[in-house]
Amino acid sequence: MELRHVAYAVAVVDAGGVSAAAEAVHVSQPSLSRQLRQLEADLGVTLFERGSGPLRPTRACLALLPALRELLALAGRVEEQTAVHARGGLDRVVVAAPNVTLTDVVSPFVATLGADDPVLDVRPEDSRLPADMLAAGADLAIGTRPPAAPARWRPLATLPVWAYVRPGDPWAGRVQVPLSELVERRLVLLPRPFTSREALEAALTAAGAPAPAGVLEAASGPIAQALAAAGRGVAVVSDDARHDLVPLAVRLPAGAGDAGRLTIRLVVAWDSRAPAQAGLSALADRLAAFVTSRYGG
Amino acid sequence: MELRHVAYAVAVVDAGGVSAAAEAVHVSQPSLSRQLRQLEADLGVTLFERGSGPLRPTRACLALLPALRELLALAGRVEEQTAVHARGGLDRVVVAAPNVTLTDVVSPFVATLGADDPVLDVRPEDSRLPADMLAAGADLAIGTRPPAAPARWRPLATLPVWAYVRPGDPWAGRVQVPLSELVERRLVLLPRPFTSREALEAALTAAGAPAPAGVLEAASGPIAQALAAAGRGVAVVSDDARHDLVPLAVRLPAGAGDAGRLTIRLVVAWDSRAPAQAGLSALADRLAAFVTSRYGG
DNA sequence: CTCGCGCCATGCCCGAGAGGCATGACGTGC
DNA sequence: GCACGTCATGCCTCTCGGGCATGGCGCGAG
Numbered sequence A, B: 001m002e003l004r005h006v007a008y009a010v011a012v013v014d015a016g017g018v019s020a021a022a023e024a025v026h027v028s029q030p031s032l033s034r035q036l037r038q039l040e041a042d043l044g045v046t047l048f049e050r051g052s053g054p055l056r057p058t059r060a061c062l063a064l065l066p067a068l069r070e071l072l073a074l075a076g077r078v079e080e081q082t083a084v085h086a087r088g089g090l091d092r093v094v095v096a097a098p099n100v101t102l103t104d105v106v107s108p109f110v111a112t113l114g115a116d117d118p119v120l121d122v123r124p125e126d127s128r129l130p131a132d133m134l135a136a137g138a139d140l141a142i143g144t145r146p147p148a149a150p151a152r153w154r155p156l157a158t159l160p161v162w163a164y165v166r167p168g169d170p171w172a173g174r175v176q177v178p179l180s181e182l183v184e185r186r187l188v189l190l191p192r193p194f195t196s197r198e199a200l201e202a203a204l205t206a207a208g209a210p211a212p213a214g215v216l217e218a219a220s221g222p223i224a225q226a227l228a229a230a231g232r233g234v235a236v237v238s239d240d241a242r243h244d245l246v247p248l249a250v251r252l253p254a255g256a257g258d259a260g261r262l263t264i265r266l267v268v269a270w271d272s273r274a275p276a277q278a279g280l281s282a283l284a285d286r287l288a289a290f291v292t293s294r295y296g297g
Numbered sequence C: 001c002t003c004g005c006g007c008c009a010t011g012c013c014c015g016a017g018a019g020g021c022a023t024g025a026c027g028t029g030c
Numbered sequence D: 001g002c003a004c005g006t007c008a009t010g011c012c013t014c015t016c017g018g019g020c021a022t023g024g025c026g027c028g029a030g
Helices: A003-015 A018-025 A029-043 A059-085 A099-111 A130-135 A195-207 A221-229 A277-295 B003-015 B018-025 B029-043 B059-085 B099-111 B130-135 B195-207 B221-229 B277-295
Strands: A092-097 A119-124 A140-143 A151-160 A162-165 A176-178 A186-189 A214-217 A234-237 A246-251 A263-271 B092-097 B119-124 B140-143 B151-160 B162-165 B176-178 B186-189 B214-217 B234-237 B246-251 B263-271
Touching: A003 A018, A003 A029, A003 A059, A018 A029, A029 B277, A059 A277, A059 B059, A092 A099, A092 A130, A099 A119, A099 A140, A099 A277, A130 A140, A130 A151, A130 A263, A140 A277, A151 A277, A162 A221, A186 A195, A186 A221, A195 A234, A195 A263, A221 A234, A263 A277, A277 B029, B003 B018, B003 B029, B003 B059, B018 B029, B059 B277, B092 B099, B092 B130, B099 B119, B099 B140, B099 B277, B130 B140, B130 B151, B130 B263, B140 B277, B151 B277, B162 B221, B186 B195, B186 B221, B195 B234, B195 B263, B221 B234, B263 B277
Parallel strands: A092 A119, A092 A140, A176 A246, A186 A214, A186 A234, B092 B119, B092 B140, B176 B246, B186 B214, B186 B234
Antiparallel strands: A140 A263, A151 A263, A162 A234, A162 A246, B140 B263, B151 B263, B162 B234, B162 B246
């Protein structure tokens, strides 16, 4: 019996099914399904009844459940306690992230931390690759592309890319604009390595849409918005709204996933071999939970 | 953090060092050493001070120790509790073993089991290979050769092979006899597949000793002893003494290991994929502990 | 009635990790 | 100074956890 298996079993009970639990514990549904059976074989007890629909805990499972929860809680307390004894581990955590994310995501999260929590040493980063940030000394890195092993990562959020128009614009009354219409306008975009730009171009390629009628490059999100506010074009960025700009979702052709809107995926990553890895992953989970509650997943 | 790692760390503290702990938890010393470092990295805490001699727990480790022990105790209780709910798992456990082992080892162990323990359904087996016994439906198998993966096994005991002479024999006053002298006598041996026979012949080959002067084959250990009691030769078997026979250790040439005596190794094996695997390994551990306390390892 | 959708299980493959063996570095005691 | 006991490290194997793709299966909508 391993703690991981116990956590999986409890997650299945709480989530009411394997599929839902798999999402909660960040593994695929087949993997979780197999781990469950392994735990059952290991203990020699049938924990779940299979059959129609979501599987349901057996009587034995429910009887064990309190002890299993206690086991997890105790393990959690041990890991917390280690933070106290950690030498140079979680007193300071260096968080690296692109600028947009820092202002819109990390800063609000830092504001929610208590006195017991580690001090987050936030550092803006040019690279979009979490792997590079980790190599540069960051403990946690936020970016758009999952790093390769042995780094670990977790999905953080799926943020929409907005097309910002000023209040007087003909589109100002709409809530979304199709990609095909968007390219007919002059666009204010960020330079290439920025994710909103890359996501837009990838979507254009995938949809077979023509190149935008005109492109104006801005050095940062706020500047792009300022240009849009000045009527120089439609700013396509993922920043939150400024200057009273009106955000429009960018509608993609059907079947493109992400609810048909242009989005960018954020991930949070850390080094699996770093000291206090348990603490880092816990912090990453809290950050993900915070973002989910704030942006609604 | 996984329960296995916790168990390892506690074992190291209790045993006072990696090497001793490795034996206690049945893994090799290098493996245990690495797991420890992994646990430290995972928690972000230095648990042991390395340096001269056996490593010693740090202050942080000692602070965590009670919680770790509690964690293991709780996990143990959960596994015990599962035995109660196990369906057809550990109510009956089929134990297969060679005849000698059954009478001399398993039976006394069965006598020590309480009402809460599973019923051991003991079955004598001709094969010396635990793998065959498991394939034949046994839950636990006792034999002389460790099975291949995915079966799991544990060393059970190292039993001496005795040279039995009757009280009136010229050797009756001795406690041991060298292999070279033994072969000059007429010997009462078991047939080939029996382990005492195979061990003897392997030792003869290894020592370059001549073949025994004369061999009388007996169908079983007790019969061999009966023949020895009748003065028909020296019985070389691993059974406990009967018929007032005098046991002599068989001395091997130096460097042959096993404290220079002819011995056979016993192992207990089970199927890692069997239901109630946790209960089986616990039972195997208890059996090993019993044998150790009875035969002094 | 049938089709589609949401469940979970299974087959396949890959990579990480745990394990063993052999060996090396380091201290201690004879 | 040498033998021995400690733990660490390199190398290899093999299990197992994980993901993707796919297959049954029941239920509900059309």
